[in-house]
Amino acid sequence: MVSAVGPGVSTPRVGDEVVALLEGGGYAERVVVRAGQVLAAPDGVDLVDAAALPEAVCTAWTNLVDTAGLTAGEWVLVHGGSGGVGTVAIQLATALGAHVVATAGGPERAARCVGLGAVAGLDHRRDDFVAGVRSASAGHGADVVLDVVGAKYLPDNVRVLAPGGRLVVIGLQKGRRGELDLGALMSKRAQVTGTTLRSRTPEEKAAIVGAVGEHVWPMVAGGQVRPVVHARLPLAEAESAQEMLSSGEAFGKVLLLP
Numbered sequence: 001m002v003s004a005v006g007p008g009v010s011t012p013r014v015g016d017e018v019v020a021l022l023e024g025g026g027y028a029e030r031v032v033v034r035a036g037q038v039l040a041a042p043d044g045v046d047l048v049d050a051a052a053l054p055e056a057v058c059t060a061w062t063n064l065v066d067t068a069g070l071t072a073g074e075w076v077l078v079h080g081g082s083g084g085v086g087t088v089a090i091q092l093a094t095a096l097g098a099h100v101v102a103t104a105g106g107p108e109r110a111a112r113c114v115g116l117g118a119v120a121g122l123d124h125r126r127d128d129f130v131a132g133v134r135s136a137s138a139g140h141g142a143d144v145v146l147d148v149v150g151a152k153y154l155p156d157n158v159r160v161l162a163p164g165g166r167l168v169v170i171g172l173q174k175g176r177r178g179e180l181d182l183g184a185l186m187s188k189r190a191q192v193t194g195t196t197l198r199s200r201t202p203e204e205k206a207a208i209v210g211a212v213g214e215h216v217w218p219m220v221a222g223g224q225v226r227p228v229v230h231a232r233l234p235l236a237e238a239e240s241a242q243e244m245l246s247s248g249e250a251f252g253k254v255l256l257l258p
Contacts (some may be wrong), residue, residue, distance in 0.1 A: 002038075009035045017041040021054045021209055024198050027238055029258035036206030039213050042220040045227060052084065052227035052253035054209075057216050059170065059197050060089040062208045063146060064096075067193055068166040072097025074143035077133050077160060079103050079153065080171070081113040081121065084253040087228040089146055090116045092216065095224040101133050101142070105248050112251060116228070130160045141165065151175030161190045169194045228252030 002016045012018050012035065019041055020033040041050050064070045076093045080086040081102025093100045094117035102113035103124040110121030120136040122129050133142050141162035147153055148171030157167050158181055165188060185192065200208070219225040230250040233241050234257050241254045 003030070005035070011035070012038050012040070017047055019050050019054045021058050021197075021205055026051075027235070027256065029235065034202055034206070036202065037209050039209060039217065042217050044221050044223070048232065048255060048257065049227045049229050051255055052229050053088070053220065054212075055197070056084045056088040056227075056253070057092070057212050057220075057225070058205075058208050059085045060092045060146075061212050061216055062197065063168045063170055063195055064089060064093055064144065066208070066211075067195055068144040068146075068168050070096060070098055070144050074098050075133070075137045075140055075162065076100045077103070077129065077142040077145045077157075078113075078118070079124075079129075079146065080148040080173075081116075081118065082109045082251045083148065084228075085148070085170070086113075086146075087116055087252045088225065090118050091225045092219070093144075094118070095219050098144075099137065101129075101136050103127075103129050109251060130156050133160050137162075144168065146170065149174045151178030154178035154180060158184050158188075158190065158192075161188055163188050163190075165190045167192045170196070230254050232257055 002012045002014050002018055005014060018038050021037040022031060022033060041047050076098045078086050078089045078100055081090055082104040090100050090102050090113055100118040101120045102118040103122045104110045104113050105125055107123050110123045113121040122132040142160050143162050143165050145157050145167045147157055147169045150172035152174035216225060230252045232255045238256055241256055244250050244254055
């Protein structure tokens with residue numbers, strides 16, 4: 001809830017229930033946020049659970065739509081489909097009319113990705129995701145790959161791309177330096193882009209937040225995109241929350257409550 005606003009700020013207003021895209025980190029009971037990075041709490045979602053949405057939705061939207069130019073009917077491979085961004089990316093891409101294949105750790109987690117709208121869920125511990133995507137897409141491949149893994153997956157991410165495909169790297173969980181087969185990239189007329197949300201300018205972040213409010217918030221209100229919350233923990237248990245994320249136990253977001 002907004003407790004104060006700065007000079008010249010007309011929206012939001014004091015007393016409004018809101019969520020926000022922070023500059024970085026959210027381990028605090030009160031925060032100061034630029035007005036352009038604030039969104040009214042979405043209709044039909046518990047206010048606490050709504051805190052799971054801004055960063056994940058903004059990340060998914062700007063990378064799938066702004067960067068990759070995703071269109072209805074395309075095939076999307078979402079790595080880390082059980083994560084905070086991944087669970088939202090599956091729902092968002094599906095709501096936009098795309099066909100999603102998601103990877104996750106273990107058959108149960110892969111199945112839960114299907115429950116979020118993915119056409120197929122692949123267990124990254126045992127499944128060949130290149131073969132899995134080609135099978136699901138009848139040989140077409142992935143028009144868009146949203147990758148949180150990084151260097152380890154780079155060669156196979158290029159292999160799985162369809163002609164004209166776009167690989168968007170948003171995480172480096174398994175390394176930052178990899179070998180890129182430029183010949184394969186050229187033959188497919190494909191693109192590789194690396195992005196982060198935190199390094200964007202305030203103007204860029206405000207534009208992303210504005211687009212999310214216009215295009216995604218109606219999907220949230222309509223139930224097409226929902227927060228996926230694994231656990232709610234008190235702020236004092238932040239270390240336990242980090243351990244939960246590091247262990248791979250969490251499916252979706254872990255929220256800290258002040």
